[in-house]
Amino acid sequence: MTVHDHWTDDITGEVREWLSREFATSLPESAVDDIVLAAHADLDGQIRPDAMGEMLHRLARFRVLRALENR
Structure with missing residues (x-):
């Protein structure tokens, strides 16, 4: 595992925890978790690595909200 991979895993875990708490109810x-992992897969290699945290949070949060609207 490279340092980049470890850093990306940390970012993904942070976003998963943050959104899980925000939308727990x-x-x-x-x-x-599924939404965050899918968003990460969509962004991986498409954006600069140093922007992954912010962009992952924004995309995953948007998708969570969309999923709630479609319930």
């Missing part, structure tokens, strides 16, 4: 943690 609305969506199961496993659903938030």
Whole structure:
């Protein structure tokens, strides 16, 4: 595992925890995890690595909100 991979894993974990807490009463943690992981996969290699944290949070939060609207 490279340093970059470890850093990316840390960012993904932070976003998962943050959004899981924010939406704990609305969506199961496993659903938030799936959304964050899918958003990370979509962003990986498409943006600068140093922007991953912010962009991942924004995209995943948008997708969580969209999922809640479609319930």
